[in-house]
Amino acid sequence: MIQYCLNITSLYPNHPLPMVLIFCVDKTAPRNLLAKFQPCDEKPWLKLFPCTGWASNCYLVSNDAPDDGDTVLDPLHAISLFFSQQQSSLHSHAHAHDLTIKGLYQLIMALCEEDQTYESNFLKTINDVYDTHGKLYDRINNAIKYIPGTRKACQIIARARQYNSKVKRRFSMIDTDSDSSLEIPAKLPISSKVTESSATPEREAAFVRQYRTSLTGKISWNDCLKRGHAEGLFKRYSTGSSLRANFGNRITNQ
16 A cells, blocks of 8 residues: 555656555454554544555545434445445445444445346345345344343344245255246346337237247147347347246246
C-alpha cells in the first residue's frame, strides 16, 4: 500500500498526496499492526494510521456493526459493512434498512442486469432463500425468547424452520434428468433490449401445442426450441430443458 502511494506521488508530482481508505473484510494480521492505528475522535468508526510523506491521511474503516440495527450509518461505514458481511441478499444484512446499504444492493443488481447473463441455478436459489429465512427466524427468536408470554410464538417459529427445511430437502431431491424436472432457464438475458408484445406468451403456448400435435412420438424440447427461435419465439429461453420446465405441464394437462 505504501509503495503504491509512493508510485502515485511519483507519477503525479504536482498533485496533492493521496488519501487512503482501508476496508478490511477479514481480521487484521498481524495483530500488532492494528495497534498502530489510532482512534479518530470525530468519527469513531475510523482509525488513523501514520502516513508522513506518502499520503495526506490514512484511515482504516471499521467493519464492526453497531448493536442497534436501526442506527443510521455513515456512508463510508456502510460500504465497509457491505464488503465485510458479504450477504447474498439484502434481508440477510444486519442493517438492511439503511439507505446506503439498500443503494449498494440496488447498484449491484443494476450492474448485473446490464453487463451479465445469469446462469440460473435452481438449487442455489433454494439454498439462498432457505439461508435467508433461517437467519430471519433466528433474529426473531433471539429478540422475543426471553419476553414473557412468547412461548407460543417461539413454537411457531420452530415449526416454520422445520417447514423451511422440508421445502429445501424436497427441491434438493428433484431428479433434474426426469420429465418432471423443475429447471430454470440456463441463460436468461435480463435486459431491456429484448422486447416482446403481451401476446408473445400466448403465441408461444400455441406454437408448442401445434408442435406437439404434429408428432407421433415423444416431444423433443430442443427441436421445439430451435424451431421456435426460427419463428422469432422463445427469446427468453436458451435450452430445451428450460422450455420444458415452463410448458411441459401445460401440454400434459391439455
